[in-house]
Amino acid sequence: MTRVFSNPLRLVQMVLLALLVAGLILPAFASRSMIQDLFFILTMLTLAQLWNLIAGFGGMVSVGQQAFVGIGAYAMFAGVILLNWDPVPAILLGGIAALVLAIPMAFFAFRLQGAYFAIGTWVIAEVTRLIVAQWKTLGGGTGTSLPREATSDIIGVQMVADLFGLREAAARDVLAFWLALVLVLGTIAAIHALLRSRTGLALAAVRDNDNAAQSVGVDARAVKWAVFLTAATLTGLVGALIYLQTARISPDAAFSVTNWTAYVIFIVVIGGVGRLEGPIVGVMVFWALQTAFADYGAWYLLALGLIAIAVMLFAPRGLWGLITAKTGLVLFPVQRKLTIEGNNDG
Amino acid sequence: MLETRGLTASYGQFKALFGIDMTIAAGECIAIIGANGAGKTTLLRSISGVLSNSPEMILHNGVPIGALPADAILKRGIAMVPEGRKLFPSLSVEENLLIGGQVRQGDRRWNLETVYELFPILRERRLSPGTALSGGQQQMVAIGRALMSNPELLLCDEISLGLAPVVIRDIYAALPEIRKTRAAVVIVEQDIARALTVADRVYCLMEGRVTLHARAAGLERAAIHAAYFGAGE
Amino acid sequence: MIWLDTIVQGLLLGGLYALFAAGLSLVFGIMRLVNLAHGDLIVFAAFLILVVVDTTGLNPFVSALIAAPALFAAGWALQRFVLNRVLGQDILPHLLVTFGLSVALQNGMLEVFSADSQRLRSGALESASIDLGPVTVGIMPLLTFASAVLVIFALNRIFYATPLGRAFRATSDDPVTASLMGINPKSVFAIATGLAMVTVTIAALYLGMRSNFEPSIGPARLIYAFEAVIIGGVGSLWGTLAGGAIIGVAQTIGAQLNPEWQILAGHLAFLAVLLVRPRGLFPRAVD
Numbered sequence: 001m002t003r004v005f006s007n008p009l010r011l012v013q014m015v016l017l018a019l020l021v022a023g024l025i026l027p028a029f030a031s032r033s034m035i036q037d038l039f040f041i042l043t044m045l046t047l048a049q050l051w052n053l054i055a056g057f058g059g060m061v062s063v064g065q066q067a068f069v070g071i072g073a074y075a076m077f078a079g080v081i082l083l084n085w086d087p088v089p090a091i092l093l094g095g096i097a098a099l100v101l102a103i104p105m106a107f108f109a110f111r112l113q114g115a116y117f118a119i120g121t122w123v124i125a126e127v128t129r130l131i132v133a134q135w136k137t138l139g140g141g142t143g144t145s146l147p148r149e150a151t152s153d154i155i156g157v158q159m160v161a162d163l164f165g166l167r168e169a170a171a172r173d174v175l176a177f178w179l180a181l182v183l184v185l186g187t188i189a190a191i192h193a194l195l196r197s198r199t200g201l202a203l204a205a206v207r208d209n210d211n212a213a214q215s216v217g218v219d220a221r222a223v224k225w226a227v228f229l230t231a232a233t234l235t236g237l238v239g240a241l242i243y244l245q246t247a248r249i250s251p252d253a254a255f256s257v258t259n260w261t262a263y264v265i266f267i268v269v270i271g272g273v274g275r276l277e278g279p280i281v282g283v284m285v286f287w288a289l290q291t292a293f294a295d296y297g298a299w300y301l302l303a304l305g306l307i308a309i310a311v312m313l314f315a316p317r318g319l320w321g322l323i324t325a326k327t328g329l330v331l332f333p334v335q336r337k338l339t340i341e342g343n344n345d346g
Numbered sequence: 347m348l349e350t351r352g353l354t355a356s357y358g359q360f361k362a363l364f365g366i367d368m369t370i371a372a373g374e375c376i377a378i379i380g381a382n383g384a385g386k387t388t389l390l391r392s393i394s395g396v397l398s399n400s401p402e403m404i405l406h407n408g409v410p411i412g413a414l415p416a417d418a419i420l421k422r423g424i425a426m427v428p429e430g431r432k433l434f435p436s437l438s439v440e441e442n443l444l445i446g447g448q449v450r451q452g453d454r455r456w457n458l459e460t461v462y463e464l465f466p467i468l469r470e471r472r473l474s475p476g477t478a479l480s481g482g483q484q485q486m487v488a489i490g491r492a493l494m495s496n497p498e499l500l501l502c503d504e505i506s507l508g509l510a511p512v513v514i515r516d517i518y519a520a521l522p523e524i525r526k527t528r529a530a531v532v533i534v535e536q537d538i539a540r541a542l543t544v545a546d547r548v549y550c551l552m553e554g555r556v557t558l559h560a561r562a563a564g565l566e567r568a569a570i571h572a573a574y575f576g577a578g579e
Numbered sequence: 580m581i582w583l584d585t586i587v588q589g590l591l592l593g594g595l596y597a598l599f600a601a602g603l604s605l606v607f608g609i610m611r612l613v614n615l616a617h618g619d620l621i622v623f624a625a626f627l628i629l630v631v632v633d634t635t636g637l638n639p640f641v642s643a644l645i646a647a648p649a650l651f652a653a654g655w656a657l658q659r660f661v662l663n664r665v666l667g668q669d670i671l672p673h674l675l676v677t678f679g680l681s682v683a684l685q686n687g688m689l690e691v692f693s694a695d696s697q698r699l700r701s702g703a704l705e706s707a708s709i710d711l712g713p714v715t716v717g718i719m720p721l722l723t724f725a726s727a728v729l730v731i732f733a734l735n736r737i738f739y740a741t742p743l744g745r746a747f748r749a750t751s752d753d754p755v756t757a758s759l760m761g762i763n764p765k766s767v768f769a770i771a772t773g774l775a776m777v778t779v780t781i782a783a784l785y786l787g788m789r790s791n792f793e794p795s796i797g798p799a800r801l802i803y804a805f806e807a808v809i810i811g812g813v814g815s816l817w818g819t820l821a822g823g824a825i826i827g828v829a830q831t832i833g834a835q836l837n838p839e840w841q842i843l844a845g846h847l848a849f850l851a852v853l854l855v856r857p858r859g860l861f862p863r864a865v866d
Contacts, residue, residue, distance in 0.1 A: 115673075119805045302682075302686035
C-alpha cells in the first residue's frame with residue numbers, strides 16, 4: 001500500500017479545506033445547472049458515506065435510512081410552517097428529529113441480527129412513513145410545499161444574490177450547494193477521524209466479531225449505538241437540506257426506499273463498500289448513469305439492480321477496490337500496520 | 347489402495363504438511379502418532395477432502411483425488427470419524443446414524459441393525475438427541491455413523507480424546523469387528539500404547555514431516571521417543 | 580358480532596401471510612439467510628401463473644400446478660448459480676445481491692407487464708361464502724388458511740421425516756461435517772431454495788386470487804412474511820402460522836377502527852412482540 005504523504009490526517013484535512021475554499025468561489029464561474037448537479041452529487045455522497053459507515057464499517061446493514069431522510073425533511077417543514085422558522089436554521093430541527101427517531105429504531109432493530117436487522121429497519125421506516133402520512137397539517141398523504149413567504153426570504157440568500165449577481169432562485173441553489181459542501185466535507189472528515197480513532201478500531205472489531213470484541217472489553221452496544229445515532233442525525237440534516245432545495249414534500253417521496261436507500265446502496269456497492277474512497281467513486285459513476293439513462297425509467301433501474309448483483313459477484317470490493325488492487329493507491333489511510341521495534345535477530 | 351505423494355497443506359500462510367509420503371493397503375490398520383500440532387489432523391482432513399490439495403498428491407486405487415471435495419470422497423468409500431465427534435445436534439442418535447448411510451450404502455454390511463449390535467447402548471438411546479449422550483457414547487455414534495457408508499477406508503481422528511480409560515477400552519474393542527469387514531483403518535492417536543496394540547504399521551509425524559515409519563510389532567520405545575519429540579532433546 | 584367476525588377474518592388473512600412466510604422460514608432455518616427479493620418473487624410467481632392462465636385458459640389452480648416446477652427450477656438455479664457464490668462469513672454480499680435482485684425484478688416486471696393491476700380470476704369461488712353459525716366466512720380465505728396449514732404440515736414432515744429433511748437439518752447444523760457424510764451443502768441449499776419457490780407459488784396463487792397485484796407490491800409482502808417469522812419465533816414453522824395469524828388479526832382490528840390504520844396496526848403488533856419477546860413466541864432451541 002503506497003501512502004501519498006507522511007501525515008495522512010493533516011493532508012486529508014488540508015485537502016478538504018482546499019475543496020471548501022474552491023466551493024466558495026465556484027458559483028462565480030459555474031452555471032446554475034452545474035450547481036444543481038453538484039448539489040445532487042454532494043448530498044447523495046453524504047448519504048452514501050453515512051450508509052457506508054454503518055453498514056460497511058459498522059456491519060449494521062440498514063435498509064431503513066430513508067426514515068431519517070424523511071423525518072429530517074418533515075421536521076424542517078414543520079419548523080417553517082408551524083413555528084415560522086427560517087428554513088436554514090430549521091435544518092437543525094431535521095437533525096434533532098432524526099436523532100430522536102433513531103433511538104427507538106436502534107432499540108428495536110438491535111434486537112435482531114443480520115438480514116432480520118435489515119428488514120427491521122425497513123419496517124420502522126415504513127411505520128414512520130405511515131404515521132407521518134396521517135399528519136394532516138403537513139399535507140397528509142399528498143404532501144405540501146414550503147410557503148412563498150418562507151422561501152423568498154431565507155437567511156443569506158440576499159447576500160449571495162448580491163455577491164454573485166444572481167436572481168433569488170439561483171442564489172437559493174448556491175446557498176444550498178454551500179450547505180451541502182459543508183455537510184459532505186464535515187461528514188468525510190468526521191468519518192475519517194473516527195476510523196483512525198480507538199472507537200474506529202472498536203467498530204471494526206465489533207463488525208468482525210461482536211462477542212470476541214466484548215471479551216476484550218469493547219463495549220459493543222455503546223459503539224454501535226453511538227455510530228448509528230450519529231449517522232442518523234447527519235442523515236436527517238441531509239434530508240432537511242434536500243427538501244429545502246426542493247421546497248415540496250410528500251411522504252412517498254421523502255421516505256422513498258428507491259431514492260434514499262436503493263440508490264445509496266448502489267453508489268456504495270459500485271464504488272466499494274468499507275472504504276472512504278468508495279462512495280466518492282460510486283457517486284460519480286451513479287451521477288453519470290443517472291444523467292444519461294434516468295429517462296429510461298424502469299429499464300434504468302433494472303440495469304442498476306443487475307449491475308449491483310454483478311459487482312457483488314465479480315468485484316465485491318467495487319471500483320475503488322479494483323483501483324487499489326492495481327495501484328495500491330489509498331487516499332484516506334485508515335489501515336493499521338503492526339510495527340515491531342527492537343532486535344533484528346530471531 | 348490409498349497413497350499420498352509429497353502431500354503438502356497450508357492454512358493461509360502457515361504450512362502444516364511438508365511432503366508426506368504414505369501408503370495404506372486394503373484391510374490394513376495404520377496408526378499415525380505425533381504431538382499436538384504435528385499435522386495429524388491436517389493429514390486426515392486432506393485425505394477426507396475437507397482440505398483441498400493438488401490432485402496427484404493423494405491417489406485412491408491409482409486415481410488422483412487430492413482436489414475432490416469431501417462429499418465426493420465419501421462416495422468413493424473413504425469415511426471419516428472427525429475430531430471432536432461432531433454429531434449433528436438437530437438429529438437424534440438414530441438419525442445421526444442414518445445420515446451416515448444416506449448417500450452411500452456400499453455393501454450394506456454395516457446397517458442400523460449391525461451397528462446397534464456393535465454398540466448396544468445406542469439402541470437404547472436411539473431417539474435421544476445426539477448431543478445428549480456421554481462422550482463415550484457420542485464417540486460410538488460417530489464411529490457408527492461413519493461405518494454406515496460401508497467404507498473401504500475408515501479414518502479415525504483422535505477417538506480416545508477426552509474419554510475415560512475404560513470407555514476407550516470399549517471403543518477399541520470394536521475395532522477388530524470393524525477390521526473383519528476388510529475395511530482399512532487409519533487411527534490418529536495421542537495414546538501411543540493403545541495405538542500400537544491395534545496397528546499393523548505406524549507413522550510418526552513431527553512438525554509436518556514423517557519422522558518414523560515402521561511395523562508396529564517390535565517397535566522400540568526409544569525410536570518412538572526420538573521420532574515424536576525430535577532427536578537430541 | 581362484528582368483533583368475532585373481524586377476528587375470524589384476521590385469522591384467515593393470517594393464513595395468507597403464513598404462506599408468504601413459509602418459504603422465508605424454511606430458507607432461514609437452513610441457511611441463516613434471508614432473500615430480500617422474496618416478496619418480489621411471490622409477485623413474479625403470480626405473474627407467471629397469470630401467463631399460464633392467459634395462454635392455456637386453464638383455471639388458476641391448475642395453472643399454478645404447471646408453474647410450480649418452473650418456479651422450483653428458477654429458485655434452484657438462482658441459488659446454485661448466483662446466491663451460492665455469495666455465501667460466507669460476511670452477510671453483506673448476500674444481502675446486497677438479493678436487494679439488487681429485488682430492484683431488478685420489480686422493474687423487469689414493470690417493463691414486461693406494465694404497472695396495471697392484475698388478478699387471477701377464479702369465478703364463483705371469489706365471492707362464495709359459507710355459513711359457520713355465528714360468522715360467515717368466504718370460501719377463498721378458508722381455502723387459503725387450509726392451504727397454509729397443509730403447506731406447513733408438509734414442510735414439517737419433509738423436515739423431520741425424510742432423508743432430505745435430515746440433510747437439511749444436518750447441513751444447517753454443520754455444513755463441513757455434513758459434507759463428510761457425502762452431502763453437498765451447495766446442492767442442499769439449491770434444493771431448499773427450489774422448495775421455497777414452490778411455497779412461493781402457492782402463496783402467489785392465493786395472493787392473486789384474493790386481490791389485485793402489480794409489480795411494486797413485493798416489498799410489502801416481504802415485510803409481512805418477515806414479521807410473521809419473527810413473531811412466531813425463528814426456526815418454528817407452526818410458529819410462523821401463529822405469527823401470520825397475529826399480524827392478520829392486528830390488521831383487521833386496525834382496519835375496523837379506521838381503514839387507514841390497517842397496515843400500521845400490523846406493524847405495531849410486530850413491534851410490540853419484538854419489544855417483549857425478541858426471540859418470538861415459539862423459538863426453537865439455540866442457534
